Amino acid sequence: MVRVPFVKIDKYVSDKSVPKGSGILPDKEVILTVEDLIKGTDSQLDYVVKHISNK
Amino acid sequence: MKIRSIITIILLLPLSVFGQKELSNEQILEDYTIFKEILTVGHPSFYEYTSQVAWDSIFSSFEQKEIKGVKTPNDLFKSISSIAENVKDGHLNILHPKIDTLPTMFPVLIKFIGGKLYTDTDDFGITVGSEIMSIDSKSTHTILKDMLKYAPSDGFNLTKKYLQIEKEFGILHYYEYGVKESYSVKYTTPEGKVKTIEISPKSFESIGNRYPNRNSHFASYHQNVNRVEYFKNRIAEEWPFVYYIDSLNTAVLTVNSFGLDPQEFKSKLIDLFKEIKKKKAKSLIIDIRQNIGGYRINAINLYSFLTNEPFKQRILESAITNVLPHEKYVVHTISNYTDFFGMYFTSAKKEDGRWMLTEDHAQAEMVPYKKTFNGNMYVLIGGNTFSAASAFALSAKNDKNITLVGKKRVVDTISIRLNILRYTNYQIQK
Numbered sequence: 001m002v003r004v005p006f007v008k009i010d011k012y013v014s015d016k017s018v019p020k021g022s023g024i025l026p027d028k029e030v031i032l033t034v035e036d037l038i039k040g041t042d043s044q045l046d047y048v049v050k051h052i053s054n055k
Numbered sequence: 056m057k058i059r060s061i062i063t064i065i066l067l068l069p070l071s072v073f074g075q076k077e078l079s080n081e082q083i084l085e086d087y088t089i090f091k092e093i094l095t096v097g098h099p100s101f102y103e104y105t106s107q108v109a110w111d112s113i114f115s116s117f118e119q120k121e122i123k124g125v126k127t128p129n130d131l132f133k134s135i136s137s138i139a140e141n142v143k144d145g146h147l148n149i150l151h152p153k154i155d156t157l158p159t160m161f162p163v164l165i166k167f168i169g170g171k172l173y174t175d176t177d178d179f180g181i182t183v184g185s186e187i188m189s190i191d192s193k194s195t196h197t198i199l200k201d202m203l204k205y206a207p208s209d210g211f212n213l214t215k216k217y218l219q220i221e222k223e224f225g226i227l228h229y230y231e232y233g234v235k236e237s238y239s240v241k242y243t244t245p246e247g248k249v250k251t252i253e254i255s256p257k258s259f260e261s262i263g264n265r266y267p268n269r270n271s272h273f274a275s276y277h278q279n280v281n282r283v284e285y286f287k288n289r290i291a292e293e294w295p296f297v298y299y300i301d302s303l304n305t306a307v308l309t310v311n312s313f314g315l316d317p318q319e320f321k322s323k324l325i326d327l328f329k330e331i332k333k334k335k336a337k338s339l340i341i342d343i344r345q346n347i348g349g350y351r352i353n354a355i356n357l358y359s360f361l362t363n364e365p366f367k368q369r370i371l372e373s374a375i376t377n378v379l380p381h382e383k384y385v386v387h388t389i390s391n392y393t394d395f396f397g398m399y400f401t402s403a404k405k406e407d408g409r410w411m412l413t414e415d416h417a418q419a420e421m422v423p424y425k426k427t428f429n430g431n432m433y434v435l436i437g438g439n440t441f442s443a444a445s446a447f448a449l450s451a452k453n454d455k456n457i458t459l460v461g462k463k464r465v466v467d468t469i470s471i472r473l474n475i476l477r478y479t480n481y482q483i484q485k
């Protein structure tokens with residue numbers, strides 16, 4: 001079985017510098033490390049929590 | 056009250072028969088030809104990332120060489136998946152022929168980090184965080200390369216592919232390499248020791264039962280020792296929910312799905328934002344990392360609680376056909392495509408064989424809610440964030456008052472020149 005789209009949608013983006021096909025780039029990139037995986041640390045949420053607490 | 060209808064179209068390749076009996080050359084060619092014509096006649100962005108010259112080469116290569124190696128429905132599924140990958144469209148899905156009985160499959164739950172495979176649980180005596188080096192002497196690099204075709208994504212977005220592969224690793228391994236009596240797994244422990252272990256395949260149900268135990272669900276970070284309960288209440292919960300970090304005056308609103316009844320979804324949001332206001336939260340974190348999409352109106356309504364300005368999401372919708380190619384093979388649609396097209400594109404202009412609509416039918420909905428959140432706002436995005444969820448993420452990205460946090464290039468490809476493609480979940484306002 002095949003599911004096929006028939007309508008193309010161009011979306012409004014304010015940042016015109018994003019290269020075609022790149023996806024939405026986060027304002028702050030936070031990756032999961034192997035250490036985060038082993039410890040079970042939610043590194044992205046943890047980043048925001050620390051950011052707020054340091055404000 | 057505006058009525059919204061959803062159109063979903065699924066095309067059935069008629070000879071993709073169940074099971075693994077051999078197909079005749081004529082059957083294979085007929086299926087392939089239908090698939091090719093549907094794409095070339097109807098897909099609205101067929102040449103977006105792959106040129107006509109490149110497509111000619113891809114089709115020619117299959118027709119002259121690769122087709123000779125196709126014998127079974129599974130072979131055809133693999134070939135068509137490989138061809139479809141070149142469209143680079145996350146909404147173009149090739150579904151495996153129905154399997155009467157699910158086989159046992161590779162059972163280790165894995166996580167992609169930096170393009171490498173790591174164990175996500177402590178099962179089978181392998182320590183969590185061990186790097187899988189090879190399975191049956193096939194390197195993980197090769198395995199990943201072989202599996203990428205089964206995970207469609209928009210543009211050059213690999214993160215969505217990785218997320219799908221790690222979620223569906225066992226079944227994708229079966230699609231690619233077939234049933235195995237056991238798997239020889241070579242891995243490196245976090246301490247650097249290289250080991251090899253023989254692992255028996257497990258049932259789909261058995262693998263599913265262990266799924267909540269993934270370390271990457273972060274139950275321990277949230278001080279929850281019962282991983283199954285945590286999974287049920289946090290990861291698998293469809294309805295939006297909120298929890299608070301009282302020490303930081305912060306609310307965390309998790310929205311795992313936009314595929315919920317729009318009226319009930321909005322009512323839920325109204326209640327949650329009332330509660331957040333009552334708690335006097337100064338910061339709001341919206342977690343959509345598990346959200347694979349749903350109804351666009353739900354994404355619009357969520358964003359309307361965060362902005363004080365009218366907003367926009369789409370600048371153009373277009374199609375290259377007003378009739379479905381090979382319509383007799385359509386097996387599921389809620390609306391008649393021709394009727395839908397006539398209504399939806401009624402004000403469209405036609406240029407160079409393409410109907411172009413610059414008016415967003417949902418524009419009237421894109422206004423702030425009467426009481427919006429005005430504190431610090433953060434949105435967490437992830438590889439699962441797709442479709443309507445990516446529309447919400449893009450609205451947040453366009454908003455200077457919101458900080459988007461996540462892994463680079465994690466979401467559905469969208470930019471002013473990138474085009475989200477979809478045939479499903481149209482919300483048509485009559």
